[in-house]
Amino acid sequence: MRQLLDDGLRLHPGITFLVGENGSGKSTILEGIALAYGMSPEGGSTSAQHATRPTESPLSQWLDLQRGVGASRWGFFLRAETMHSFYTYLEANPSTGGEPKFHEMSHGESFLAILDTRFDAPAFYCLDEPEAALSFTSTLSLISTLQQIADYGGQILCATHSPVLAAMPGARIIEVGPWEMRPSNWDDLVLVRQWKSYLQSPERYLRHLLDP
Template sequence: MPFADHPVRRVTAAKGIRPSTHWPHTIPAVRQLLTDGLELQPGVTFLVGENGTGKSTLVEAIAVAFGLSPEGGSTGARLTTRATESPLADDLLLTRGVGAKRAGFFLRAETMHGFYTYLEQNPGARAEPVFHEMSHGESFLSLINDRFTRQGFYCLDEPESALSFSSSLAVVGVLGRLAESGSQVLCATHSPVIAALPGATILEVGDWGIRKTRWDDLQLVQNWKSYLQAPERYLRHVL
């Protein structure tokens, strides 16, 4: 795609970087990215996999390499409380689209409370919703509807952690509108609801590294279907 104009066309290892024997390079998905690179398609890309497979590590590193705050927010936010992010962002090189927008936003569940405080302490020209006065799920939806409006690059790390079924569907609608407007989205998720967005690229991460797949073929989807059909088959092993 020599004339692609979406924000991030490709993610590769920075010059001189080779996979090492230290974390997070030891994660198969990270190792594959550093060895082979990763093409990011226009529209929405989901990273799906079990805990510990590297999906959040990849989203965080790509967001930071793009210029977003590791604790969440837009390209202008500089919230810093305690640095817990991996050093992977320094090992990455992003190939940008020609004339692509520089705007972006990183939404991560575990740092949203601090981000709301940051917004209150650094008010902009327009009035902000009072996120701290909302429930966790309400604040998430309000933030997404309020901030996910400009064309750009949006990174989300497990947004479903705060959301009900109906709220997850609302997020699917927002992501669909972003894709239609020319924005690019990279989202790590455990939610079969969110990952079902039509037209999205789905990358499954695991011991094999990173592989493209279909929603119907996701282990996540198969597990949820089996559980909902007969929860007792699973519960007898834990109760």
């Protein structure tokens, strides 16, 4: 995180993806920015106040966010691992007109319902591995939603393992790893090279794992 604290991170209009291995720090960076913006650490909008067990890093306390002139102060943090508790919070604190019955939906359906009911304004959106609940087809629906937000003037920061999401035209990609943060092109991502290699010849990988 030293690079982030020393040099900062300029988020351009539209969509920025943080891509990297598990443990690389991309979700910590996303969380720190979301909290510094005023969002709930367990997901939700800048007005959500639910919390169960604090586990977030202190990074947000060290960040100084600078908004552009006229930028919206509303934002939404979609965090895959805490969505179940967020749905419970929404049931107890419904918006005007009520809420969808998130707990009665499948994991993927509930994510899509959040997209339909919350991702509808040119605000700041932070998404932590949203593809975790989505099929290939649903991921394409997410791409369409994100593009609409960008077209309306919204800003999106998304941590992802998905080569499908990261392929969005016009998106900025930052690869996080031992080098800390570096701009990258889709074709140059370690993630993309690994998936291409696996899909071309899965047996090359699996025989090393499954052979007795």
